[in-house]
Amino acid sequence: MTTNTGYIYAAATVDTKGMELFYVSECIARAGVNVLTVDLSTQPVSGPSVADFPPELVADFHPQGRDAVFCDDRGKAIDAMALAFKIFLSKRQDLIGVIGLGGSGGTALITPAMQALPVGVPKVMVSTMASGEVSGYVGASDISMVYSVTDMAGLNRISRKVLSNAAHQIAGAVFFETSSEEEEKPxxxxxxxxxxxxxxxxxxxxxxxxxxxxxxxxxxxxxxxxxxxxxxxxxxxxxxxxxxxxxxxxxxxxxxxxxxxxxxxxxxxxxxxxxxxxxxxxxxxxxxxxxxxxxxxxxxxxxxxxxxxxxxxxxxxxxxxxxxxxxxxxxxxxxxxxxxxxxxxxxxxxxxxxxxxxxxxxxxxxxxxxxxxxxxxxxxxxxxxxxxxxxxxxxxxxxxxxxxxx
Missing domain, CATH: 3.40.50.12030 (Uncharacterised protein family UPF0261, NC domain)
Structure with a gap:
């Protein structure tokens, strides 16, 4: 067991998965682990963001700026936000784990950033796509795919159980992190x-x-x-x-x-x-x-x-x-x-x-x-x-x- 001072980053498109995202973040916080929320919506928000990191901030990490993300083509917007999120996560020095929530689009958006993280960093993806062929989402990384069972369109007796299990899974992975011995063999x-x-x-x-x-x-x-x-x-x-x-x-x-x-x-x-x-x-x-x-x-x-x-x-x-x-x-x-x-x-x-x-x-x-x-x-x-x-x-x-x- 270790004491971590960093944060689990919880990510989803708040415009469609906001209720689920904040439920997961609350479960993680109640488990005693620090958590920050990231909004990956492919449209800018009006007014103050309810997430710790609004979509505009993440989109600014795209090499061509936020305009590359906030466009009229949904497919291009998802690809652009995926790249922006990948760069965004790579800059987080306080990251100790990542959990994502999504359907087909959200899963395709979030998992490339997870794949780019080092093996060993806890990664959990709750997805409607997790019961099928997932090799494209997991790649060569150690992403844990969790099938959502029901569609993520609000909270219900099934989704609450699945989401809380996923939240506790990543909180446990961080809380019970195995420390590397200083004199490990190569x-x-x-x-x-x-x-x-x-x-x-x-x-x-x-x-x-x-x-x-x-x-x-x-x-x-x-x-x-x-x-x-x-x-x-x-x-x-x-x-x-x-x-x-x-x-x-x-x-x-x-x-x-x-x-x-x-x-x-x-x-x-x-x-x-x-x-x-x-x-x-x-x-x-x-x-x-x-x-x-x-x-x-x-x-x-x-x-x-x-x-x-x-x-x-x-x-x-x-x-x-x-x-x-x-x-x-x-x-x-x-x-x-x-x-x-x-x-x-x-x-x-x-x-x-x-x-x-x-x-x-x-x-x-x-x-x-x-x-x-x-x-x-x-x-x-x-x-x-x-x-x-x-x-x-x-x-x-x-x-x-x-x-x-x-």
């Missing part, structure tokens, strides 16, 4: 998939005495979360051994990264050991959802809702060129470890995705396009990625890179 980011789990477990065990190993599931959002922490300066190194998200990006998979993959390590120059974990596959959902153009391909049915497609030599050439182009921009120490014995548990002798030809296409293409230097190199290893000796080599290589940094 944190590392590791990427893992089910088919590379033995490797990452062994690597973590080999480094956990000296490092806090943070494992990210390579599901698109997992890679983005790891890179968000890298951008925030919270990671001292990466063992990005499972890069399967790139296959999904390039070949219509459902667990895709975006075009910024690997940019964080290039910008922040932290030591990084990379590999081709699960580059032998593209991830799809139920077989009925697979694009028709992939008919006749080699598939592995992981479960009722997950279908894996084996990458071809031609596709692996594309993947290798994409990764090489990204890594050629890295000025820090980067080692790319190639497991010649297979890229996953399925890519091994007597396993369904074993294809030395496809793997060789990736390896030779990467070697042809990655510009090797004294800081950037490729290391071939005669093991499957899940062989304990591969994990040992990854640990050893990372320790060598960290020694070069100092």
């Amino acid at each position: 944190a590392l980011g590791l990427t893992m998939f089910g088919v590379t789990t033995p490797c990452i477990q062994a690597v973590s065990e080999g480094l956990e005495e000296d490092y806090d190993c943070l494992v990210f599931h390579a599901t698109g959002s997992g890679g983005r979360a790891m890179e968000k922490l890298t951008e925030s300066g919270m990671l001292s190194g990466l063992l990005d051994l499972t890069t399967t998200e790139v296959c999904d990006l390039l070949f219509d998979g459902v667990l895709a990264c975006d075009q910024t993959r690997f940019d964080a390590v290039a910008q922040h120059k932290i030591p990084c050991v990379i590999s081709c974990g699960a580059l032998d596959m593209v991830n799809f959902g139920h077989p009925s959802t697979i694009p028709a153009k992939y008919a006749g391909r080699l598939f592995y049915h992981h479960n009722a809702q997950v279908t894996l497609m084996r990458t071809t030599p031609e596709e692996n050439v594309v993947v290798a060129k994409w990764i090489a182009d990204k890594l050629n921009r890295c000025a820090g120490h980067v080692s790319f470890l190639i497991p010649e014995g297979g890229f996953s548990a399925l890519d091994a002798p007597d396993q369904p995705f074993w294809s030395p030809e496809a793997d060789r296409a990736f390896i030779t293409t990467l070697e042809a396009h990655l510009q090797q230097t004294n800081r950037r190199k490729i290391i071939r290893l005669p093991y499957n990625i899940n062989n304990p000796k591969f994990a040992q080599a990854a640990v050893q290589q990372f320790r060598q890179l960290t020694e070069k940094e100092f």
